[in-house]
Amino acid sequence: MTWHAAVVLVLLAGCASGGAPPAGAGPSATAQLPPLEPTSPAAAVPIESTPTIELAPARLSPTTEVARVPRPPQPAGPVEVSRGSLERRELALTFDCGGHAGPTQEILDILREANVSATFFMIGDWVRAYPDLARQIAARHEFAHHSDRHPDYPALTDEQIVADLEAGERAFIEVTGKTTRPLWRAPSGARDDRVLAAAARAGWTVHVFWTQERNARGELVTGDSGDWRPFTPEQVLANIERAADLGSGVITVSHCDSEQTRLVLRPAIEAIRARGLRIVTVSELLR
Secondary structure (H helix, E strand, C coil), X not given: CCCCCCCEECCCCCXXXXXXXXXXXXXXXXXXXXXXXXXXXXXXXXXXXCCCCCCCCCCCCCCCECCCCXXXXXXXXXXXXXXXXXXXXXXXXXXXXXXXXXXXXXXXXXXXXXXXXXXXXXXXXXXXXXXXXXXXXXXXXXXXXXXXXXXXXXXXCHHHHHHHHHHHHHHHHHHHCCCCCXXXXXXXXXXXXXXXXXXXXXXXXXXXXXXXXXXXXXXXXXXXXXXXXXXXXXXXXXXXXXXXXXXXXXXXXXXXXXXXXXXHHHHHHHHHHHCCCEEECHHHHCC
């Protein structure tokens, strides 16, 4: 698999500022990761009727659209992706599943009716609480890790990070029979070089963030739909459309418990396709 220019390489020896390198690590090489809000998740770019949201600097030292595609090969060290190839007219829809599951069944029904496969980042607690929904997702969509209990990973030790990932993985395998490796997304997108390295050593080598880039007018555009904020459905739809306007390789993120997403998913899919973009999973985007 070719990792494109949007892929951020982070060596296993990289460490968060003020932290010690992992035992046995070689010289460090720290990469610049996309910016994050001081509290998670990363901010959406609102439509004109809402106030502009400023992003804070990162805490540093993630014709048939249901075709099953193989997982990307595991690289030797941590890799972060926030966009796929600019050469293929494709966009990846991703969903984070935590909290309640109210709109999830209808979201799945809409995706099935639209013949779309997406990538779902699952929390272990959510999978244990809603095993039938988790099995539905695993049967048709791509299944990835979003932690076991959604802690703040930069505040944990390496051992605690790995323990949380392994606990979630046990739940995923028990309920669905499928592994999440190597794809994962840090809780709330909060990560640094040390967190990425710890996860990679445990087998989660590909951290999937969402696209954050400036458009032709110099405006910051994010693949975060903002459906976790008190935005109207119209604002959430406008954010998704703005992300699709960036073109090929965009990765978006929405949430399984969002009523706004339930309401706008059909028109969002139509808007993405109207821009000539095929909707794919993250693995297919990175092939």
